[in-house]
Amino acid sequence: MQKTKVTICVGTTCYLLGAADLQELETFLPEDLKECVEVIGSHCLGVCKDNQYGNAPFVKVDDELIANATVGAIIEKIYEHRKGE
Amino acid sequence: MxxxxxxxxxxxxxxxxxxxxxxxxxxxxxxxxxxxxxxxxxxxxxxxxxxxxxxxxxxxxxxxxxxxxxxxxxxxxxxxxxxxxxxxxxxxxxxxxxxxxxxxxxCVTSRYLVTNACRGCFARPCVFNCPKGAMSVIDGKSVIDYSKCIDCGICTQVCPYHAVIRVPIxxxxxxxxxxxxxxxxxxxxxxxxxxxxxxxxxxxxxxxxxxxxxSQIIDVLKAIKEKKKITAMLAPSVVGQFPVPLEQIAGAVLALGFTGVEEVAFGADMTSEHEAEEFVERMNAGDKLMTTSCCPSYVETVKKHVPGLLKAVSETPSPMRYTSQTLKEEDPDALTVFVGPCVAKRKEALNDPNTDFVLTFEELAAMFVALGVQFNAVQPHELTRPVKSTGRGYATSCGVSSAVLKEMKDAGRTDIPDINAQFINGVDKKAVKLLQMYATGKMPGNFLEVMACEGGCVGGPCTIGKVKLAIDAVKKYADGPGIPKK
The missing domain is CATH 3.30.70.20 (Alpha-Beta Plaits)
Incomplete structure (x- = not known):
């Protein structure tokens, strides 16, 4: 199966409002996910402009957008995407 | 952090x-x-x-x-x-x-609290050991009479169920x-x-x-809006605060409307040079100990709580002071803004005629967000002022000592005394006691580096980057070539 792609927005808004803490995501991945997740940083995804920063930081798991992203929420979403493997 | x-x-x-x-x-x-x-x-x-x-x-x-x-x-x-x-x-x-x-x-008024983990046991060590008779068992559970309790904490130590907790302020x-x-x-x-x-x-x-x-953010913004000449002086810890290289951070700072951007690391180089000289002079004059002076909170700690150590604190000005002094000499009309991770720098700057304002990294980052400055969209700004890699390393614990020690070696002097460098990484209650011991002259070492924040400036109260990643980033620059003299 293909690797799950996690895109962390490190545009200035997301970075200040929490993405700085997500940079270490890879170190928090459980053992069974370590090999099958690809984490990349991205420039501004463009979603923060629409809603007053309220929901930053934004992260994409494959093509699905997560608002108010936390390490826990991202990991949960990765499992969801890899279900049925 | x-x-x-x-x-x-x-x-x-x-x-x-x-x-x-x-x-x-x-x-x-x-x-x-x-x-x-x-x-x-x-x-x-x-x-x-x-x-x-x-x-x-x-x-x-x-x-x-x-x-x-x-x-x-x-x-x-x-x-x-x-x-x-x-x-x-x-x-x-x-x-x-x-x-x-x-x-x-x-916040709680009493420090000690019996939780419902209390079993109202037969041994009742809390009742037995309380020196003030403040503990009694009512309805099968220990109860503290707060009119008698003296916050000694013996009950928490003796309870086998850890049922009495200390609630901190x-x-x-x-x-x-x-x-x-x-x-x-x-x-x-x-x-x-x-x-x-x-x-x-x-x-x-x-x-x-x-x-x-x-905050002084409004004062800085006002100067920017009035199109005044205003230079941002970025503390060495800046490289650990944003996910891009220094040149891009500098470019983003200029995009905010600052007319100049400089590294405080060049002031740090001046601090290292002078501090190295001062150390050699002091040791040759018979001094037993010299401590660093770049951390304003540490210097304040000595002044107010360890006066006996004051004479050992280096008299060399801090990197911020050297940086702003140099910039004011070059252009007296340009305002200077120290941008760093530090609360105490605000106080230091109030007494430094050459530093006009202080901003925190958090405030700088908020400016990027508010004014829509994205790192990938700005022109990276090439920094040209010569900077040694050791000056860039000031922001982590041991960074200042390595810089000063290297200066001493590079100076090629033959009268250099043996150096025994010691470190205090973060000033907490214990560290203050340790400093008091240094003041008595009974501690080993003749060169002492003290940083009020754990990890160094990268662990400062106004940072936004993760300390661990920030330390790595600062070390990368400290191991790099710096900007050589032309």
């Missing part, structure tokens, strides 16, 4: 708003509405009610304008009216921290020098500025975000 939480987030969002509104000439019109917009009627509140939340937000905004909340005389005075005053000021309050009384009331716990205490009359915490060393640890520790620093 602050972990992610609601209080931090609120502060950042407020900063972004006031910066954006100010730069769009809308702050005077909008500032009084911000508390209501953020806490509209019917939405859940964080404190007892929406109205208290709004009141707290108002005071928080006052501190962001750089106004002392303690100085409030007329409760009905609006934020827009404070803003008018702020735009006319040309000096700042000496007390750079404030306790927000309406936010601070919620976070700001008092964090303060290394006992400068913050409850005022029994008002029932809120009070900072004793005769003792405060401006480390900012109470501000980070308070879960109600009741300790506020007085």
């Amino acid at each position: 602050q972990d992610k939480n609601d209080a931090n987030r609120m502060r950042k969002e407020l900063l972004i708003r006031i910066i954006k509104d100010f730069m769009e000439d809308k702050l005077a019109e909008k500032i009084d509405k911000i508390p209501i917009e953020l806490r509209p009627k019917g939405e859940p509140s964080s404190r007892c009610c929406t109205y208290k939340d709004r009141a707290v937000l108002k005071y928080r905004l006052m501190a962001m304008l750089g106004v002392s909340v303690e100085d409030e005389e007329d409760e009905s005075k609006q934020l827009s009216s404070y803003l008018e005053d702020v735009l006319k000021r040309n000096s700042f309050d000496e007390n750079i921290l404030s306790v927000l009384d309406v936010a601070c009331t919620s 976070p700001c008092e716990e964090a303060c290394p020098v006992g400068a913050i205490k409850r005022n029994p009359e008002t029932d809120v915490q009070e900072i004793d500025f005769g003792k405060c060393v401006y480390c900012g640890k109470c501000m980070v520790a308070c879960p109600f975000s009741a300790i506020l620093e007085k």
Whole structure:
């Protein structure tokens, strides 16, 4: 199966409002996910402009957008995407 | 360094708003509405009610304008009216921290609490060992008579179920020098500025975000808007704060409207050179110990709490002072803004005629967000002023000593005494005791580096980057080539 792609927005808004803490995501991945997740940083995804920063930081798991992203929420979403493997 | 939480987030969002509104000439019109917009009627509140939340937000905004909340005389005075005053000021309050009384009331009055883990056991060591007879068992559970309790903590130590817990007062716990205490009359915490060393640890520790620093952001923005010449001096820890290389950070700073951007690392080089010379002179003159002087909170700690050590503190000016002095010599008309991770630098800058303003990394980041500056969209700015890699390493623990030690070696002097370097990485209550021992002259070592924040400046109270990643980033620059002299 293909690797799950996690895109962390490190545009200035997301970075200040929490993405700085997500940079270490890879170190928090459980053992069974370590090999099958690809984490990349991205420039501004463009979603923060629409809603007053309220929901930053934004992260994409494959093509699905997560608002108010936390390490826990991202990991949960990765499992969801890899279900049925 | 602050972990992610609601209080931090609120502060950042407020900063972004006031910066954006100010730069769009809308702050005077909008500032009084911000508390209501953020806490509209019917939405859940964080404190007892929406109205208290709004009141707290108002005071928080006052501190962001750089106004002392303690100085409030007329409760009905609006934020827009404070803003008018702020735009006319040309000096700042000496007390750079404030306790927000309406936010601070919620910490426990007693330190010890029997939880429901208590089994009301037969042995009852809490009752047996309490020196004041304050413990008794009522309805099968231990109860503390607070009129007798002296907060000695013996009950927590003897309970086999760990049923008696110590409930800390976070700001008092964090303060290394006992400068913050409850005022029994008002029932809120009070900072004793005769003792405060401006480390900012109470501000980070308070879960109600009741300790506020007085910002100078409006003054900086005003200068930018008036198209004044204004130079940002980036502290060496800056490279660990943003996910891009230094040249890109510098480019983003210029995109904000600063007319110049410089590394404080070049001032750090000057500090290292002079401190190395000073060390050799002092040791050859028979001194037993010299300590660093670049951390303003450490110097304040010595002045107020370890006076016996004062003569050992290096007299060499800090990197910030050298940087701003050099810049003012080059262009007396350009304003200088120190940008760093530090609360105590605000105090140091008030006494430095060459440093006009201080911004924190958090405030700088909020400026990027508010003004829509994205790192990938800015032109990287090539920094050309010669900087040694060791100057760039000042921001981590041991960085200052390595720089000074290298200077001594590079100077090629033959009269260099043997160096025994020691480090204090983070000033807490224990470290203050250790400093007192250094003052007695009974500790080993003749060169002592002290950083008030754990990890060095990268662990400062106003940082946004993860400490571990920030240390790696600073070390990468410290291991790099620097910018060689042409």
